[in-house]
Amino acid sequence: MNVLGFNLFGELHGIRGGVHPDDRKSLAAGQPIEDLPLPGLLHIPLQQHIGAAANPVVQRRQQVRKGEVIAHAQGAVSAPIHAPTSGRIVGLGLYPANHPSGLNVRTITLQPDGEDRWHPDIRGVEDPFALEPAEVAKRVAAAGIVGMGGATFPSAVKLNLRNRYSLHTLVINGAECEPYLTCDDRLMREHTAQVLDGVRIMAHALGVSRIIIGIEGNKPEALAAMREAAAEHAEVSVVKLPTRYPMGSEKHLVQTLTGKETPARGLTADIGVVVHNPATAFAVHEALRLGRPLISRVVTVTGQAVAQPKNLRVPIGTRVQALVDHCGGFSEEPAKLISGGPMMGQPLAELRVPIMKGSNGVLALTPAETGQRAPAPCIRCASCVGACPCGLVPLTMAAHVRTGDLDGAVDQGLMDCIGCGSCAYVCPAHIPLVQFFNHAKGELAARGRAKQKQTETKRLAEARTARIEAQKQAKRAAMAKRKAEQAAQKAKEQAKEQAKEQAKEQAAAKADHVEAAEAN
């Protein structure tokens, strides 16, 4: 069948490059989602999404209820943050971030009271499909929903893309191509109806008539469950994707499903497609039907160093330590701790950092699993060129970055690199290629910021000069005015004195006259 130029039930379209890492999903794939017991403290960072950090609206010692807003969104691209449970705010301060830098960030600390009482205003809508699309997006924004595949881009902004692009398809990214992770798999298996409902609500908000759910072939149960549930909805098709990393990169996913390539540095919306994650769809379902904001998420805790790998539903703000403890701790000393998947995840600085909206996995890997070895010189085998899904030449790009020639790396297409790490994965010399690119992208962003700061400070300097000049002129004007006033005053006084003298003279003259008359 051919709809809108897409070959829906036939062949998928090829993409270039990619790798086939051992998926190691069997560690946690068989574990049903389990609720993590409420921890003693929740550390909720204000920056859990791309965009401006949320602005806290609670005070210390304030009692909050589950689902209550504790920080408002700031600006167009931002997301509010809600209390994951009822309790007392015990701190508004700095706490280590779930970020490779391990820097301290602004964090709200909540002490749960154990009652888990919902805020009374939490109410869903009967029929989300009766709502205006803009109203759906508004509710999604108010629920603080962000892309839960890890990118954490505010979902409502993406739902509002219909205003600027002509959209025709919603793609649900159930690829979960990162090895180890199974949270989306479990969610699609266990909450099939809810995920599908969320997907259809998002399609309604986007005003698109087609929905394609793409799931990699290594998740047959999720595929079967979604197919069965989607059978009654003609607009939804569930497609089995080849198992290949990075199938879950949205541009590559869209290309596989539709055969259309997203323009370089463009959005998939440029070709009429919006991509969302199944966990985001689940959150949208909860937000619209039940009125519940995004306050918990499913996290896969896995790796061979974890005693009992599990999929846990975790309140946002729970320390990673609590997850590890619930999984029986470590069976051996992990060589590496990662937040996210093994390919694109970030190293965890410490175990006390909190789970955030975008944390899909916690990995504790043994030395055998990481297979880390010392880098050797490049042998120019071009394995990385074959593996790059973006058609770049990682070895030359990395050579440019090593010499500090970032512009040269940009000329080679650095900005088209999605940072998937396929190049570093296949490199027989173990060169940390993607790490070079991540460094270079950060440096370039820093340069951009420096330039922006310079224009801004220049504007400030000019404004100050203008202000001082204006002040000087105002002073001069005031001085001149005062002088003029003084002069006028003087003139008046002089005139008065003159008048007085004249009067005196006249009086004297009169007196003289009188005297003279009397004398006469």
Next chain:
Amino acid sequence: MIAAILSLSVLGLGLGALLGIAARYLAVEESPIVGQVEELLPGSQCGQCGYPGCGPAAAAVAAGEAPVTLCPPGGRALAEELAALLGVTADFSGMAAQAPQVAHIHERLCVGCTKCFKRCPTDAIIGANDQIHAVFEDACTGCGKCVDACPTECIELRAPTQTLSNWVWPVPEAA
């Protein structure tokens, strides 16, 4: 005799007039490069480059008398832009050492004299009489004028505070 004087005078006057007209109509405008360079410079007139302000510094750079790396507040980003504008190659290796700096006020020593924020060319210091002053890092160019103005020596130039938005992955180690 008179004929000679007359002819030479006419010649002189004629040529003079010609030169005058030429100067007026065939005038070479001032090099626009100076203006372009000044446009790029921070404009805070801090004087760290050794010139009295950004204008004279721009003239010196345009004339090739000063290196493009002269401006500490502008840093490497500015140096590269200037090099590109003037089509010169420069040695940026020294710039790495002068990482961007911002002023920091040690609150214990600040007496709230307001001298520093009156001197700040970008209004980056906030304060009032007898109130501890503070620096807006986003507006501070690290020019150091406040450091000289402070009577209690409580201002220090140091690297900007690291946040998630300005943190950058270090260069990986490779063979």
